[in-house]
Amino acid sequence: MAAGTAGGATERVEAERPLLEHLKAMGWQYIEGARLKEAGERGDFREVLLERRLRAALRRSSSWMKSDAHAEATISALRAATRHVSAQSLPQANRDVTTLLLYGDMQQGPDDKQVQAKFFDWSREALEGSREEVLARNDYLVVDQFRVHDADGRPSVLDLVLFVNGIPLVIIECKSPDIPDPLGKAIRDLRAYTGRPLDDDTRRGSGAPRGVPHLFVPAQLLVAADGTHAALGTYSSAEQHYALWRSVTPDYGDPDRPGDDGAEDLRRELRGWGLLGPEEAPTLQQRLSAIVLRPGNLLNIVRHYVFEKPVDEDSGDRTKSRFKAAEPKTVKVVCRHQQYRATEKIVARLRTRPSRRVTGGDRDERGGVIWHTQGAGKSFTMQFLARRLHMSPDPALNGITLVAITDRTDLQRQLRRAVALSDSEIREATSRTDLERLLRRAGRAGGRAVIFATIQKFLGDLAPATGEGKDTADGEDKALAEDFEQARRRLEAGESAEEVADPTPDERTLSRAERIFPECSDEDRVLVLVDEAHRSHTSVLHACLRKALPNAARVGFTGTPLMQGRLTDTGRIFGLEPSSESGGAPEFLDTYRMTEAERDKVVVPVRYAGRATTAEVRDRERLDACFEDLIEPLDEEQQERVREKYGAPSARVVAESVPMIRRKAIDMLEHYVAGPLTGGFKAQIAAVSRRAAVTYRSALREARTDLLRRVEEFDDCGRREALRDKLPETYTAEESLLLRAWQFQELLRRIDFVPVISAGAEQKEGVWREWTDPEEQRKHIARFLRPFPQLPPDNPWVTYPAAEPDPVPAESVGDMNPWSDLVFGGGAASGGDNGRDEAGQPPIAFLIVKSMLLTGFDAPIEQALYLDRPIRDAELLQAIARVNRPARRKREGLVVDYYGVLNNLGVTLAAYRGNPPALDSLRSMADEIPEMKRTADLVREFLAAAGIDPDGLTSRAAFSSAVLALGDPAVRAGFDTRLGDFLGAVDRVLPHEKALDHLHDVRAWSVLQMRVRRHYRDDTGGGFAMRGYGRKVRALIAEHLRAQEIEQKIPPVSILAPDFDEVVGTLPVHEAAAEQVQGLRYHLEERLAVEERPVYRQLSVELERVLEEFAGNWEEISRELLPLVDRARRAEEADPAVADLSPMEQRLYVLIGEKLTESETLEDASPERLRRLVDEVYDEITATVRMASFGGRERHVTLLEARLYERLRAAGLRSSGAGREAVKRLASALAGYATEHLAEFRAEARQE
Known part of the structure; x- marks a missing residue:
């Protein structure tokens, strides 16, 4: 949002400013975006690197660099990667630059030897040292209102950009918490800035933020913030994949007390900096900032917790060329808070707790149990752990051998694919002999790797059968029904539930397990990861591992809660923490429950409904009766023999x-x-x-x-x-x-x-x-x-x-x-x-x-x-x-x-x-019915508090009055939240008949929301979308909303629409004036978000003056607005000199004209000569992009740049006093513009 608008001011005060102050308190330097040029940090608005800082950082982290010339070669490699990037080429460019940032650039050193130029200091001191040391080893700078120009010189202004060593690593978009769906709007703007808008972003042309994909080439993290909440994603993240950051452990809190969530430590820190009141708790925005954006830890996350994940589309994509292999599709993924938390806790254990080799005790003290509910990304936690260990500069960590043990081959394949993304060496045991060979290298020199093996490779015939492997040896199905009944009878007889569910192995089995392997490695730089650690077979596996890897640390992962009777055994194998409460049960190293996962939208809630009825019983009785009918002709002795042999069904x-x-x-x-x-x-x-x-x-x-x-x-x-x-x-x-x-x-x-x-x-x-x-x-x-x-x-x-x-x-x-x-x-x-x-x-x-x-x-x-x-x-x-x-x-x-x-x-x-x-x-569907009623009551109370009769929305006048009553953006946001909760509950209950009792409320309140959003232009594009409604609810109200829109003569969103005046003219005076106000305000905010034309700024000021001067007098407001609306429309009229040109020719006409006007050396051109320049440039661009080989890559853009330069020179374009550099810069800008708008130029080329 433009900083000068009313919404932009609220956004700066409530979201951007608190975040900026927090960053400064943590040690980030700060320069206002408007002062970057005068501070000598950048040359023009196309540049996204702060090269002075980057040059100093390179020389600081690469001691072999003796002059700026050495640094220049490395900077050139990074600079070239950010030039002429289109939305289509952004993913590949981001991958290439990320590799460069992580591993450095190989250059020829002073002695003609290949040496590494490092963009960052990745040492442990730089990432985990004292505040002073962290800030001294890398340069941290935050810039607000960072202005970037696209290829045709049009500006985009980013709220906050975080530079480390002059490289933009984090881009933050802030929105006012008072508007509806602030984080969603921030995410949609971020995606629009990348040039890759979300599919449901209906904004087009001047209504959407301008894409500046070259800024996002080195960017690793994107943050959407609203002052209270903040969500983390990457350039490729869709809205639903941005995640809130709730945890602050283990960075804050007592690591020896698993129940300590660290919030009190963070609260004290923020209060000490004056960022939190005495009764306030840290917000989710402050939690994310404190962990993800803290100097040092930001680089830890960028290095170890961000990776590219291939997207498997199962060859269903028919857009791939038959003649040319398509590039692999990937998404850039960043960890969620629970994955970071668990990984860092394991790392802290490995560093601070003694191994069994040191203590001589019965158990290694470095282990523990990670209970993360199913669906929470357990395989990626293992992947992050492998990356965190093996990419660490700390030799105590990077030499550790990981041994991952699963109980299913399909799970092993899944984990292997995930961990392979860590860049660690993967070794997979193909047999027990092969496994023994691999384990002999564990923890030794050259043993850094991840070894995968199934429990069957370890235990052989002692391993439990899983899945349908539990069926009988002759291939017949196991009698599930009979087993279930037997379990019920055993429970009724008083047997232990844990034993019925998962019998404990006997001593003979444990003794056999100890003899399976000889001692393979006594090194303590071995970490064993056991999946499904809740199973009793873990005891057998432990007996085997204790002999093969006696000094290894062990971490168990489980997706289901541990049975109470298994806690003692689990504590003996992996280690459990003392309870944080006196007399409480032992605790896990890290816990992430189902309720937490649902709150974070990592999983969706699961509801159950019973459909079993007495029909099953009747069928069972009918079969029993049929059986008795069959044996009735037999005598009693024969019947008894048949019953003994066959039994009842x-x-x-x-x-x-x-x-x-x-x-x-x-x-x-x-x-x-x-x-x-x-x-x-x-x-x-x-x-x-x-x-x-x-x-x-x-x-x-x-x-x-x-x-x-x-x-x-x-x-x-x-x-x-x-x-x-x-x-x-x-x-x-x-x-x-x-x-x-x-x-x-x-x-x-x-x-x-x-x-x-x-x-x-x-x-x-x-x-x-x-x-x-x-x-x-x-x-x-x-x-x-x-x-x-x-x-x-x-x-x-x-x-x-x-x-x-x-x-x-x-x-x-x-x-x-x-x-x-x-x-x-x-x-x-x-x-x-x-x-x-x-x-x-x-x-x-x-x-x-x-x-x-x-x-x-x-x-x-x-x-x-x-x-x-x-x-x-x-x-x-x-x-x-x-x-x-x-x-x-x-x-x-x-x-x-x-x-x-x-x-x-x-x-x-x-x-x-x-x-x-x-x-x-597991919760019953019946629980949703009272929840539906509760959320309906909350909507009623909210509307009543706003002066709206929740049951009185039966006429146009009632709706109009309600719309004006919801004029405050914060009140509208509250209405949206409560209505969303209610409609979600209705959608979950449908098709149950109880949901039909609330259909009148659904229809009336949905119409009100539609009217409110259309009037205040709250939705993306200013219209109304049922994006937040469940499909079952939409199916019930779609026809009703459509009929309402026709009957109620809803005015168009845009004041440029041909029927805007006609529709507004049919409304009562106060409604008409209100529509004019909102239509003009939306139009001006939309334009100011993408271009700083003085006419828009002036009209915005005049609009606010009219509203303040004639507050409540709708007739005067309407009269005063008419000339303002007319001026806004005239500002959109096209230049008649280009009316006969195609859309892309018209854009070239404006672009070249602006470049000539801005240049101090290029000659001004008359309209006729400017037309000729446009013809030359357009012909060259369309001829070039028509070629099948042209793909927008660097070499293609360089070729187009050279051809455009020749065309401009041939058309007589000259510069005064600067040689040919000015013409070359213009050719470069035009080539970049053509690359960013490749699809549009190709579309017009096909029509010729």
Whole structure:
């Protein structure tokens, strides 16, 4: 926002200034942006490097540099990388420069030897030393209102830019906390500045901040701040991937007290600097600043906690050239606060605690347990740890061998891919013999690496079976139902819940484990990382490791809470911390609970609903009766023998019965159509056996056929059309379902339902091969992870395809989530004809499994898990986490229980009795109904406090009065927050009939929000977007809002719209004047944000004068505004001299004219001569960019620059007294402009 506007002043006072003062208190130097040139820090506004500081830093950190000439060669390499960067080439340029910054530039030294020129001092003293030493070893400078010009000389002004050694590493955008969605607006502006705006940013042309991608080439971190909150991301982060920073440990607080969150230490520090009042607590903005932006630690994070993650689009992107391999797609990822916190705690342990070799004790004191809930990025925490250790300048850390042990090969692959991004050497054991060989090198010279091995490599036949490997040796399914009943009986008999869930290995097993390996390495520079440390097999593994690596440190990772009965054993193996409370239970090294992850939006909350009814009991009784009928002809002795041999039908037989599966499949499909499908999400079924999984496929296909038949009848007989005259809350459940199915019928016809099961005895006969073959399974999973080709519009009365684009594009589901191991989006979503992919295969909506994919399967697109099998304890908690992965517009995950598993949590989670965190993973859908009522009451109270009758919004006058009552931006932000909470609760309850009780409130308050946002131009682009609404809510109100907009004659957003005056003229005087005020204010703020023309500044001042002078007198305000609006419109009129030119020619005309006017040496040109120059330049640019080989790279731009120089000279352009340099600079600027607008020039070239 322009600093001179009213909103900009609030932003500076409430957000920017407090952050700036905090930075200065931490030791950052400060120069006002307007004073940089006079301070000799930069030559012109295109420069993004502060070369004087960079030159001094290079000579300081590279002692071999004896003159500025040596530094100049290195600066030239960095300078060249930031020149002529387009939005398209920014990712590659950022990768190249990041490598340069991390590893330095190799130059020829004084003795003609290759030496390293380092941009930063990465030593431990520079990163972790005293304040004085940290500030002396690197140069830290913050600049506010940093002005940068794009290729055509147009300015953008960045709120805060943080330079380290003259290099812009952090860019911060601040917004006033009083506006709606301040962080969202800041993030959208940051992305616009990169030249790569977010997909849902509808601002175009003068309404959007100008892209200055060359500033972001060296930038490593981006921060959005509003004075209270601050979110961290990178240049490639989408809005949902920016994260708040909540932790300040271990930098603050007592490291020996895990319960100390460090907030009190930070509070004392801030109070000492005068940045916090006596009763105030540190804000989230101050927390982020204190850790991420603290001198020294900023470089620690840049070096160890930022990396490029490849994005796997599974070859679904049809934009790739057939003849040229596309560059790998990556996103730049920065750690979240819990990952940084856990990693730094482990590092501190390794440095400060003694090893077993030193103490001679029974346990190494450097270990601990990391409990981070599933979905919190555990694999990336391991990756950050490897990077933190192996890239450290500290020899005590960089020589450590990491040994990572998992219990599943798929998890090992996932962790291996993540840790490979750390640049550490990866070694993977292929056999037990190979593992022994690798362990012999652990901790020794040359042993710095990460060794991966499964627990099976360590323990052989002592290792537990996992997943469907638990099935019997002959390939038959394990009797899950019978095991569940047996567990229930054992619990009722009083056995230990922990033993029932996970039996403790006996002494004989532990003794065997100790003999598996000889002693391989007695070094203490070894760190063993054990995944799934909650399992009892960890005791067996410990016995094995104690012999093989007796002095290694051990850290256990778990995604589920530890059973209370396992704490003692876990403490013996890894070490637990004394309780921070007297008499309390031992504590973990670091804890990140489900509630924290939900608050941080790392995962979505999971709700469960029970669908199991007495039908199962009746079916069981019916089968028992059939059995008795069959044996009735036999005598009593024969009947008894048959009963002894065959028994009554088992629970598994009941669950596998075809009639039962058919009935459940119908219900599942109807639930799916009414819920997850509407958001573009998918589902998984967990069946009781592999046979049941295959049966479900047929049953779902039959259910789909029947549903489509019902939809056809519903449409043909006129029942659908009759619903137009009814309110949605009056629909029957059947009508709501059929209307939704009619809306999605084209997609419903094409979706597929696919089993993914392990092979058994039937494999020899070739049965089920399509569902058991590993290669086919990989293909099925890949198709499941792809978004649906296209979703129908929100409005159920709009026919497919939509007249307007869906506010939630189908391809956005899953998006590019950097915390998801499997990331799909973009081209893969476009689908082929008729909703099929390139191979002509239909999209997969359901995966049907028995045990496969219930643990470790990362699928953000999955929202619903339909449980039709017994499952308990840790396996249940892991299965639940399949639906908690975040995706765009995914508000919650759903677990729908058809087996009755969740009816008795005393059995299913018996091992976690008395452990509330375990139950945090799963909450009933019924809990959302009172939450919906509570949030509705909060909206009512808020509106009433603002003088608005919440039930009286029934007329235009009532709405108009309410809109004016919400004039204060802070009040509007409060309304948006409360309404968002209410609509979110309604969306979660839908399609439950209780949600229909609130539809009147939903409609009235949504219309009010639409009117308010349109009037005050609060949304991006000044219009109204239902971006924050859930799709189920949008489907209910889309038609209503559209009708309201037509009936109420909503004025256009822009005063430049041809019908603005006509529509405003139909309004009452006070409404018309208010619309003129907001329309003109929005227009001026929009223009001032991108260009500093005096006419806009003058009009802005005059507008505020009118409002102050005639406050409340709407007739006078309207009269005074008319000439101001007219002047604003005249300022937008095009120069008639260029009316016949194409858009890009017109832009070149303005650019070249401005350059000639600004230059003191180039000759001014008449309009005729300027036209000739434009013709020459435009012809050369379009001819060059038309060539297929032109890609905007440095060599291409240099060639274009040379050709433009020749054209300008041939056209007679000359300079007076400066040789040819002025013409060369103009040619360079034009070449850079052409590169940044390559797409526009190519589009016009194709039309010629």
